[in-house]
Amino acid sequence: MGMDRREFIKSCSLVAVMGLLYGCRKSAVLGDIASQLSVPELKRFEDEVRLAMSQAKKTLDLVKVPTPCALKIPGASTLNRFGMAIDLDACDGCGKCILACNLENNVPLVPDEDAARGRFMHWVELRGNAPFMCAHCGNAPCERVCPTGAANHTPDGLSAMMYKRCTGSRFCGANCPVQARKFNFNDAQKLGLARQFNREVPLRDKGVMEKCSLCLHRLQNDRLAFKTKLSVAATPEDAEWRGRGVKTACAEACPHKAIVFGNWLDEKSPLVQQTKDRILYAPRELAALDPSVVFMRGSR
């Protein structure tokens, strides 16, 4: 087959023009189609939580830990370290916190084959019949191995995720001793498995890691409101934001008030007050990593 230079250049430019035309098309068309895909019913989320609860691990190996104190990371705040305590005496493992978390944080459903393998995206899951989530370790092993710095620690003690910076190497997941991190194996939006119940939390793309954020957006809202309201009248001790009055979605949903959210460094925080004379526990694997989310049981 012969092709002279003229023909070659002609076909090359044709291809280039087609490419340009393709690039100029209105991408909104594709976006519209994607968004028109059916959003899943609320009932499917409820069913999935029930399924996950039936597959949950029955045991949780706990050891005693001291009360969390200020972080030792350079640059960390000396006023705030947010965390939670889960009251094992009050919790009856009803699982309402899981659904509340899923709706608050737009946690997507998983396809059936993943569900069969127990690969749920739930940030909160049941272990030993109690809610279990990322402990926001002060000395977090996941953050240390993240190659891009997407997993980082905020000065307020949250182990945070920058989804846009995540390259999906899954090293953090491999290095979490309790497997609290969930990987987006599927494009939930394309598969019609995601639903944005809460417009304040973005839907995550395929290929990034996610996990409990301690309802970071609620904390940020409160911080903003605090700063906006802050007037000259404020007393010096109230001049700093301590995150008072914020509750995570799971804590809000708990019918037995078994999940207590608060600021470990604030004497007025319900967390400090309610854990004052309780014995604190953490999963054995995490005990040495300075967890911010702990369990409490019995009284001192």
Place this chain on the structure above:
Amino acid sequence: MFRYLMLAGLALFLPGLYALGYSVYQGPSAWMVDSQTFWGTPISLFVFWIGLAHAGTLLSAIFLALGIKLDRRTALIAELSTLVCLVFAAIFPLMHLGVVKNFYMVVPLLDARGGMANVCSPLVWDFCCIAVYALLSLFFFAIHLKSREIPLLEKYRKPMAWLLFPLVLWVHTIVSLDFATTFVPQWRGAFFPLYFIAGAILSGLALVNLLLCTEGYRVRLLERLMLVGSWFMIGFWLWEFLTKGTFCTSAFIFAGVLPQLRIVSFVREHRTGRIFLSLSVLLGLFLERYFLVSPTQGSSSAAPFGWVDMGLVALSVGGFMLLFFGARRKLSLSMESEGTYFGEVDGSDMAMVEEAAREAEALSREKKRGIDLSYIQPWSSDEYKVLHLPLLVGFAAALVFSLWVSAQLPFAASPYENIEVAFANIVPLFYPIAALIAAGELLLAILHHLRQSPDSAHVTFARRISTIFAAILVVFAAVAGTFYAGGASRASAESVEASPLNVENPIEKYIREMSNESAESLPATMDSAEIKLLWNARCAKCHGVDGRFNEKFVREYYPVPQKLDAARIDSLGLDSLEKVVLDGRVNMSAFRGRLTEAEIRGLVAYMRHMAGDLSSSSAGDSAAVDSSAVDSAAAGEAP
């Protein structure tokens, strides 16, 4: 022969290519992933191929550095196999990423937003070490290949070998640290670097022995080394079994027990037997890597080993055969007649050559007895003379880089606050950087020497190489510049809305109340103190309290916003600024619905006011725009 092997490789490679395409499209759920480590097949294959990639440098460079004789043909084959293996060792970690297009975030270079890879992560060490190793191996191979035409290059081979010697051990140590620094119980152990190096050397030896079988000769030294390597591995497996209780039986049989058949002369003396021994070791070590990377395989939470996994294996095996034998054939065909270019051994048994060499050596040793000529002071050796300046510069550069990187770590109040901690975490990058710089200097030295040489062919060769390298540098600079600049990110307003649908946002409520109040108590609406509070709450996070941008926050999360200086604000006009606040712009979020018109006007006026403060040079300008202007601008909204 090579052509048939190439075709066989192609037959494996094409279906493998399909599997690769599918798994990149589908993401990590396509292959076998176990729920504990999330990695699965690609990382097993990566560890396997990076192990094989050690053969070339190990045999060629370390033997050369230590003065062990290896003929040119064997050494070149080993070096070529290294390069081809590295191609596949690079493909797998890239394709296993969840977001492949973000891979460049692993490179430890700063971008314009101050984004920087986490240099404490073994993955970053990995990336750098392997990249440097690939470059230096290519350089070493090229020197060796050309050294027959240009004898001058021979002088630089031994210094390069000394540069590569630590690097080859370094690379596999780093790969083992990917595993050994984690909390996965099966991966823990201080012996991991040695264990990985031993495994890599054994698999590399098996590969070279296998390739020599296709060349039609054998090197007994390498076969014996393979046998010894398998003993080492048996030791490590037993150690692992005793400390952790895990044992991979199939790996033990294939790479531990079967290689011992070499003591049977029937197996050893037949080519089929030797092929069998090498293949058995390779298979055993692949199974071992597979077992190691996926500790919970076979449990119900792991996906089964499916066709994609097979496809990935086929891709690497077929691709290796295609590339290696393709290159081998090309080199024989294009340069000189087959066999002779790669070395003088043309298919005859190496045993005779080895025997002759041994006799010659024994003879010379007897001659030298009495006068100790064999020992040369290290500081007066030729290699040292060539290498000492480049290495010095290399180490200095590595030191500077390490200090700079330590200053980039997040959360340090002053840049060098945690320097010792940071430095300890960067040590793994130290040698690769030094070696890279030193090799670059050697290249410059070679080019300089070639230009000085009387042979005009050498001068043109040097000129050609310099041009190629200049072009590569320009391309690299362009790519690095693109990464540095970064792309515009999507405005957050597209994916997130500040107010939830069901509950009223407390801020919004507050703002609504505030604006209602202001609507009632007419013109004085927003006083400057209120606007200032509003600015501090809503805008200062990025734009800074004083209108310069807030560097600390911005460089962590977003692209750099516009500097709000007077000239810029005036050129845009207040109206269009209000529009920007309402509807957002590239990376600025839209505030429609979150701020009232009055507030936006107030903010824009405040912005102008601050810009006036900033430009201290234009005194008259700043006098005109003072706080009263803020009030009047805000009041103008409600006449």
